[in-house]
Amino acid sequence: MAYEVLARKWRPKHFEDVVGQEHVTRTLKNAIETGRVAHAYLFIGPRGIGKTSLARIFAKALNCEKGPTPVPCCECSMCREIAAGNALDVLEIDGASNNGVDQVRDLRDQVQFAPTRGSFKIIIIDEVHMLSTAAFNALLKTLEEPPPHVKFIFATTEGDKVLPTIISRCQRFDLRRIQTPLIVERLRHICGAEHITIDDDALLAVARGAEGGMRDALSALDQLISFKGDLLTEDDVLAVFGLVSRKSLETLAAAVLTGNMGEILRLVDMFDSAGKDMRRLTVELMEHFRNLLIYQYVGENMANLDATPEQIRALAAQAALADSTRVLQIADQLGEMEGRLRYALSVRTLIEMSLIRCARVARSVSLDEVLRRLNAIRTAEPPAATAAPVPAAKPAATNLYDDPALKHVMQMFDGKVVGVEDGND
Numbered sequence: 001m002a003y004e005v006l007a008r009k010w011r012p013k014h015f016e017d018v019v020g021q022e023h024v025t026r027t028l029k030n031a032i033e034t035g036r037v038a039h040a041y042l043f044i045g046p047r048g049i050g051k052t053s054l055a056r057i058f059a060k061a062l063n064c065e066k067g068p069t070p071v072p073c074c075e076c077s078m079c080r081e082i083a084a085g086n087a088l089d090v091l092e093i094d095g096a097s098n099n100g101v102d103q104v105r106d107l108r109d110q111v112q113f114a115p116t117r118g119s120f121k122i123i124i125i126d127e128v129h130m131l132s133t134a135a136f137n138a139l140l141k142t143l144e145e146p147p148p149h150v151k152f153i154f155a156t157t158e159g160d161k162v163l164p165t166i167i168s169r170c171q172r173f174d175l176r177r178i179q180t181p182l183i184v185e186r187l188r189h190i191c192g193a194e195h196i197t198i199d200d201d202a203l204l205a206v207a208r209g210a211e212g213g214m215r216d217a218l219s220a221l222d223q224l225i226s227f228k229g230d231l232l233t234e235d236d237v238l239a240v241f242g243l244v245s246r247k248s249l250e251t252l253a254a255a256v257l258t259g260n261m262g263e264i265l266r267l268v269d270m271f272d273s274a275g276k277d278m279r280r281l282t283v284e285l286m287e288h289f290r291n292l293l294i295y296q297y298v299g300e301n302m303a304n305l306d307a308t309p310e311q312i313r314a315l316a317a318q319a320a321l322a323d324s325t326r327v328l329q330i331a332d333q334l335g336e337m338e339g340r341l342r343y344a345l346s347v348r349t350l351i352e353m354s355l356i357r358c359a360r361v362a363r364s365v366s367l368d369e370v371l372r373r374l375n376a377i378r379t380a381e382p383p384a385a386t387a388a389p390v391p392a393a394k395p396a397a398t399n400l401y402d403d404p405a406l407k408h409v410m411q412m413f414d415g416k417v418v419g420v421e422d423g424n425d
Contacts (some may be wrong), residue, residue, distance in 0.1 A: 045175030048213030122356025
């Protein structure tokens, strides 16, 4: 028997198997239970997050011999045929290769016939944004008033390219990128079932490289198993995909926050010499500071904190190294650097200069901090033994912010960070 890759072997078979898309699966299950199934659905989202899998599960739920049911049996002939892709009543079309008006006209003729065995004739069009304008227009009337036995399910990675007249005739679902902890847990479950020994840092490295896509994560895991067998470590993942280890990334972030220029240059040199993907390093460093900023504002109980428990412990340790204002400015610097990387002749030089600039930002003193310190010194009471009478020629300002000269200085700087290093104020 031919080998079946993990991405196909572990493709979701039930709504509960779809990871990270609970807002969609719950709506579809409730629609089946209440009998409020619409005639057209549109799934939008990045690659490898479950759009086509959801369409097939929905088709099985509607045409299962025990259904319509939100829990298809996956054992009857209809469920098996739909899973294999050879069901007569479920037509799955690739929009990229069937994007002409003639193909849509043929499809429009086919939907007029009743289903042969199932309850519905279901049309699944993947990458529907690839259809031509003429093909979209040929589909409009049928999509608006289809026969009662027809259901349309569209999937696309680029929803902005679908005509508004098509979107208005569908129930639209925007699928999310899958969070890293969810990918890690799914990979851990699969590795246990496949008798693969892999450590937590290796699972995290695979999930990081997948960029929110479960299919990419499973494909990478398949490649690693072919490379190293059934015993995988983080070093194996890093060697194959050119990623930087989690600890090294956190060490670089700590060096930026503490202003350790020597450590920054040493780490960048080590990454570059090891052949790491420097552009990918920039993106992951931005994600780290993004998580650090969220942690500083709302703590670890935020649902949008895309981090594992080990990463959260590192964020807690680094949150005390700089305030949120400096972290935000560092993230801005990294975002500017990421936009310039594609035009840089020397990627390493640009990264080094940008990280040194970020380190200076992390250790610089803002204008408000300078004024607060001066105000505290000015308002402090002098010692009684050395106090001398002060002529009452002009009353002193009770607050440093009321001084007209300093108001003028504040207007000039407009609250921006000034190049005043700690210890020189």
